[in-house]
Amino acid sequence: MLSWSPELADKLIQASYFLAAVLFIVGLKQMSSPVTARRGIIWAGIGMLVATLITFTWPDMHNYPLMLAAIGVGGAAAWISGKKVAMTNMPQMIALYNGMGGGAAAAIAAVELLGGREHDISIITLAVLGALIGSVSFSGSLIAFGKLQGLIRKPLRFKGQQIVNLLILLSAAVAGGMIVTGHTDGIGIVAVFFGLALLLGLTMTLPIGGADMPVVISLYNALTGLAVAFEGFVLQNAAMIIAGTVVGSAGTLLTQLMAKAMNRSLANVLFSDFGDADIAGDGVDVQGSMKPIEATDAGVMMAFADKVIIIPGYGMAVAQAQHKVWELTQVLLERNVQVKFAIHPVAGRMPGHMNVLLAEAGVPYDLIFDLDEINAEFETADVALVIGANDVVNPAAHSDPASPIYGMPILKAEKAKNIVVIKRGQGKGFSGIENLLFFLDQTRMLYGDGQAATAELIQAVKSY
Amino acid sequence: MIDGFIALYIFMLAAFTGYEIIGRVPAILHTPLMSGSNFIHGIVLVGAMVAMGRAETTLEIVIGFIGVFLGAGNAAGGYVVTERMLEMFKSSRENK
Numbered sequence: 002m003l004s005w006s007p008e009l010a011d012k013l014i015q016a017s018y019f020l021a022a023v024l025f026i027v028g029l030k031q032m033s034s035p036v037t038a039r040r041g042i043i044w045a046g047i048g049m050l051v052a053t054l055i056t057f058t059w060p061d062m063h064n065y066p067l068m069l070a071a072i073g074v075g076g077a078a079a080w081i082s083g084k085k086v087a088m089t090n091m092p093q094m095i096a097l098y099n100g101m102g103g104g105a106a107a108a109i110a111a112v113e114l115l116g117g118r119e120h121d122i123s124i125i126t127l128a129v130l131g132a133l134i135g136s137v138s139f140s141g142s143l144i145a146f147g148k149l150q151g152l153i154r155k156p157l158r159f160k161g162q163q164i165v166n167l168l169i170l171l172s173a174a175v176a177g178g179m180i181v182t183g184h185t186d187g188i189g190i191v192a193v194f195f196g197l198a199l200l201l202g203l204t205m206t207l208p209i210g211g212a213d214m215p216v217v218i219s220l221y222n223a224l225t226g227l228a229v230a231f232e233g234f235v236l237q238n239a240a241m242i243i244a245g246t247v248v249g250s251a252g253t254l255l256t257q258l259m260a261k262a263m264n265r266s267l268a269n270v271l272f273s274d275f276g277d278a279d280i281a282g283d284g285v286d287v288q289g290s291m292k293p294i295e296a297t298d299a300g301v302m303m304a305f306a307d308k309v310i311i312i313p314g315y316g317m318a319v320a321q322a323q324h325k326v327w328e329l330t331q332v333l334l335e336r337n338v339q340v341k342f343a344i345h346p347v348a349g350r351m352p353g354h355m356n357v358l359l360a361e362a363g364v365p366y367d368l369i370f371d372l373d374e375i376n377a378e379f380e381t382a383d384v385a386l387v388i389g390a391n392d393v394v395n396p397a398a399h400s401d402p403a404s405p406i407y408g409m410p411i412l413k414a415e416k417a418k419n420i421v422v423i424k425r426g427q428g429k430g431f432s433g434i435e436n437l438l439f440f441l442d443q444t445r446m447l448y449g450d451g452q453a454a455t456a457e458l459i460q461a462v463k464s465y
Numbered sequence: 466m467i468d469g470f471i472a473l474y475i476f477m478l479a480a481f482t483g484y485e486i487i488g489r490v491p492a493i494l495h496t497p498l499m500s501g502s503n504f505i506h507g508i509v510l511v512g513a514m515v516a517m518g519r520a521e522t523t524l525e526i527v528i529g530f531i532g533v534f535l536g537a538g539n540a541a542g543g544y545v546v547t548e549r550m551l552e553m554f555k556s557s558r559e560n561k
Contacts, residue, residue, distance in 0.1 A: 018511075025505050026482060032501045033490040038551045042501055046544050049507060053540070056511045062518025064526055068533055071517070072510075075534035079542030086546065094546055095500050098507075102539035105509045108532025112516040112525050139535075188524070222503050229509045230479075234472055236512050242472070243479045244508040250483035251502050255495065262492070346492050353495030360553035367556045371492045 010058055017055035018240035024048030025244050029251065035366050052240055075101075088361045089318050092350040093149035096218045099225055100142025106135035106228035107195065113235055114180060114191050122181060124235055129177040131231030133198045138221040138228060140202030145214050145221065148206075149350065157207040163272060166204050173197035205271070213270045215351030216259050220267070223252025262346030264409035291427060294445035296454060299421045300461020306383035308339040310375065312412055313359065315349050316389025316425075320451030323362035326388065329459050330364065336462070342368055343375040343412050345393035376413050385417035387438075389451055395436045406434060420444040423454045497550045504543030510536030 024044050031041030053072075057065075079098060086094045110132035113120070120128070147153040176194035184190065209217055226248030233241025260267050303309055311330070317323055330340045342359065349355035356369055370378075379385060387394055394414040397404040414420055415438055422439060424446055438444060447454050490498060513536040517529025 021508070025508070026486070029483075029498075029501060029505060030486050032498055032547075032551070033486060033494060035491070035494060035554045035556075038494065038497060038554060039548075042504070042544065042547045042551055045501065045505055046548070049504070049510075049540055049544070052508060052511050053514075056514045059515055059518060062515070064517055064520060064529065067526065067530055068514055068517050071530045071533035072514075072537040075537035076541040079538035079540075080545050083542045083545030083549070088550075091496065091500070091546060091550065094542065095496075095503055098539050098542035098546070099503045101535040101542070102503070102506050102509050105513045105532045105536035105539060108528050108535065109509070109512045109516045111528045112520055112532065115525055115528070116519065116521065219499055222499055222506075225509075226502070226506045229506045229512070230476065232509070232512050236515055238512055238515070239475065241508050241512050242475055244505050246476050246479035247483035247486070248502045248506045250480040251487040252483075252499070254484055254487045255499055255502070258487075258492075259495065344493065346495075349496075351496055351499070353493055353497065353499075356493040357496050357550050357553065360550075360555070363555075365557035366493060366554050369493060 007060060010060065014055050014058065015239070017051050018238065021048035021052035021240045022243040024051075025240075026247060029247065088358055089350075090150070091357065092215060092218060092354060093146045096142045096145040096149065096214075096221070099218065099222045100139045100146065103135040103138030103142060103221065103225040103228055106225065106232045107132045107139060107198070109232045109236065110135065111191065111195060113232075115188060120235070125181050127231045128235045129180055129194070131228040131235070132195065133173060133177060133201075134224050134231070135228035136195060136198035137202035137205065138224045140199045141206040142202075142218065142221045142225075144203060144206040145218050148211050149214055153207075156210050162204070162208055166201065169197055169201045169204060173201060209270065213263075213265070215347075215354075216256060216263065216265070216267065216270045218351065219252060219256040219259055220271075223249050223256055226250075226252050259346075259352050262352055262410070264406070289440040289442065291439050291446050292444065294421065294447050296447060296449075296457035297461045299445065299447050300458050301465060302419055302421070303333060303338065303384050303386070303458065304336060304462045304465045306338055308341075308378075308382045309333060309384045309386060310341050310343050310379060310382045310414075310417065312343045312345075312385060312387045312390050312394060312414055313348065313355060314345075314388065314390025314393065315355070316391070317451050318349065318355070318358045318389070320389065322388065322451035322455050323358050323364075325452050325455035325459065327359070327362045327364050329455055329462065330368070332459055332462050340368065341370055341375060341378070343379075343414075344369055344371055345390070345412050346372060346410075348390060348393060372410055372412060379413045379416035382417040383419060385414040385420045386423070387414060387420065388423040388455070391436055392434060394438050395434065397434070397437045400437070404434060414438060415441060418443065421447055423447045423449065423451055425450065497547055497554075500543065500547040500550060504540065504547050507536065507540030507543050510540045512536070 028041040028045030031037040230245030398411045513532035520529040
């Protein structure tokens, strides 16, 4: 017979953590396909629940009432805000939750370093490294949240900024080194170290423009994973080591994929000034003019087409037009018009964001195609409908070496027989770059609010 | 006990696992996947609980409390938003 003993309790804890690690990996794997993705997050959720509950049986712990209060307050606040947030604001919420994780990792390190427990030098080094990374991720993610939420409007830049950042990093490294080598008296150095690390996150993120934030959020996500893994070594917790490392490497790859889709290198995002509107090349010679069209005429064109490709951009989501766009799609499908959606990797606020917004409106994912899948099909499309997208369909990206977006992969809408662009007015887009597509012979501009214009199109199609 | 080279092996294998899982993922899932991996590092909650459970001085308890609070937020928030996004992904057959 088995009897309850500390050894058995420890085995149970270890087994639960092992189970959690397995569920995390299986869950993440399932999340990488749209068919099984929903199941994936539920598996991972069960893993988290098991690991959290078993941790209450950890030997020699106290402070339970306060601990429960912290879990209750933090969990409930995040749960409710997560339920309420609009899909358009999803990127900044992910940034916020990610920052919280980084802060938690830094807090673990702080308790361990202040507690003065017997640790050997390699463990203390990992604790300090995890604290540095976690703190940067915490304050950096908060800035990313503020920028995307519109709380911080202008990138803060000044001469010699990179040098200042480097100095802060070096000072933090010196303070960290003093902690590792045992030159600590009380909390002084530890406090200075954390202060510098948090400051570094602020100064690193403030100069980066809003358009680059997705890459930055993804990077901080990977960094938090790494910080969690390091603190997992400190606490001898295998679940933290495995989950943190898996996220660290997966997040790094995801960051690279995003940066590539935006035609930027990671170094470029972190250390250069692009990523906001003020440096557009406006000396482009544009030939032709923008030719307007009425919704009724555009509606006829689409009603009698064989194939329509819709190219949505973030402007569509801002106008809350995605539900109308899906309605238009259904009306066209009923007339046996083939309809496909073409999504650029950076459509929306982060890669894949547009897919989430379309899914919310009810658009099935098998109508949605990404750049590589759809680009060859524009030649056979009768109408390409551009709604709220701009730079991602600008042919200047492969015809004008002087353009700031030169080299960026684009959706080749210009190959379609007819192009209809729904646009609010004649002005330049988000990036301030003139769009050559709008001046082509086969392009017509349908001016108006995205939602209203789409509603008119629906009426026009229905009347035939 | 997880020490020295065993820890290094775990680190190495987990790193390759993460890389392989994400390697062939379609772009349409990038946002949910980032959110999902964000949820998974919410396991930091467990570590924060242990750290707080062993905290002695008032300062340590306060920092531990902040850690648990933040960790719980990471886990709960990460789960809710990921689940909400993935729930919406449907194919045309399911839609009918």
